[in-house]
Amino acid sequence: MDDFAGKTFTLDEAQALLPVLESLLKRAIEGKNAAEAIETRLQELSRRIFLSGGLFVDVTDVRRQRSALESHVQRAKDSVAEIDAIGVQVKDLDTGLLDFPCEIDGEVVLLCWKMGESRIDYWHTVEAGFRGRQPIDERFTSKKTKKPKPEQPN
Numbered sequence: 001m002d003d004f005a006g007k008t009f010t011l012d013e014a015q016a017l018l019p020v021l022e023s024l025l026k027r028a029i030e031g032k033n034a035a036e037a038i039e040t041r042l043q044e045l046s047r048r049i050f051l052s053g054g055l056f057v058d059v060t061d062v063r064r065q066r067s068a069l070e071s072h073v074q075r076a077k078d079s080v081a082e083i084d085a086i087g088v089q090v091k092d093l094d095t096g097l098l099d100f101p102c103e104i105d106g107e108v109v110l111l112c113w114k115m116g117e118s119r120i121d122y123w124h125t126v127e128a129g130f131r132g133r134q135p136i137d138e139r140f141t142s143k144k145t146k147k148p149k150p151e152q153p154n
Contacts, residue, residue, distance in 0.1 A: 008103045011136065014113070017086065018113065021088060024080075029115075032073075034068075080093070104139050105139065111123050112133050122134060
């Protein structure tokens, strides 16, 4: 999501969302990891069947595993969709990296938080990405940091 016509957050608003977002992110990561584990087992089974020229397969178990795989994938997708619906960007599911659009001095930048960090301590420009992370400064914590006013209909 690189279209910033949507929601922006103040540092305090983003900070307040962390517990909910961390829970959703953990659920997405767990779903992804569980799906990958099942996928690996199913690929190994396919490889063994191919190498042996066929073997007895418990079709019911394979069906059960495929169903579980789909369920885990859906759980991960639903969790990411919930985060996206809040207006927060999932940048890297493997590391648990989230960006929060924030307006500072008339420019949209991204507050940056990574799973394991106790609070949001970094930001970066849209172009710089994670490698351009900088420490939060007084512009983000001052009272002048505000959300843009909604446009008035004409």
